[in-house]
Amino acid sequence: DGWNFAFQWKFAIDIEDRYNPVNFNVQPYIGNLLVRRSDxxxxxxxxxxxxxxxxxxxxxxxxxxxSFPLERIDNANMQSYNLSLDVHLESQRSSVTSVRPVKNILKFPAIKPKVEEPKAAEVQPTLSPLPAQSAEGGQGQGPALPAPTDGNE
Known part of the structure; x- marks a missing residue:
């Protein structure tokens, strides 16, 4: 139907450590990544x-x-999510890895609920009951029942 969009966040993690300088030539491992709110x-x-x-x-x-369709994205109403992750950094002086926990807040647009378009109700024709014919030829009565027998016939 239309385009769907994913959201991206770019943030900086400042690393200043004179006593244990970080090796910036090694890609850090990021673990325990969690973005959530209470519900x-x-x-x-x-x-x-x-x-x-x-x-x-x-x-x-x-x-x-x-990803989300553009018409469902409500960027006028931003919601806060808690961000937490652990950054594993290798030292420049040795192969020791230090773990730094990072916590912050991410803002995310509210997503409007899906609106289902009302389906045209299927109209089934109403059938009027057919009049029943009796043994005497009368109309509007139930079907004729056989006459009771006494069991000797």
Missing amino acids: KELNVRITKVEPDVTRKRFYVILETQE
């Missing part, structure tokens, strides 16, 4: 992690796994 979890995936050595940070790009 709903949002399924996201990491699409890219870019190092910025001069600023001592990594840029992380997240994307929703589900």
Whole structure:
């Protein structure tokens, strides 16, 4: 019918550690990724992690796994989701890996519920009952029943 859209977020994780400098030549492992609020979890995936050595940070790009039609996206009503993840960083001086927990808030547009278009009700013709004929030829009565027998016939 139309185009569907996934949502992306790009955020920076600042890493400044004089005593244990990070090796920016090694891609960090990101685990325990969770985006949720009290009543709903949002399924996201990491699409890219870019190092910025001069600023001592990594840029992380997240994307929703589900896509949504444009007419259902309500960007006038933003909803807050809690973001949490663990970043595993390798040290520049040794092969030691340190884990840094990251927590933040992501804003996500509200998604309008699906509106099902009313289907045209199938109109079935109403049938009027046919008049029944009796043995005497009368109309409007039930079907004629056989006369009772006494069992000797």
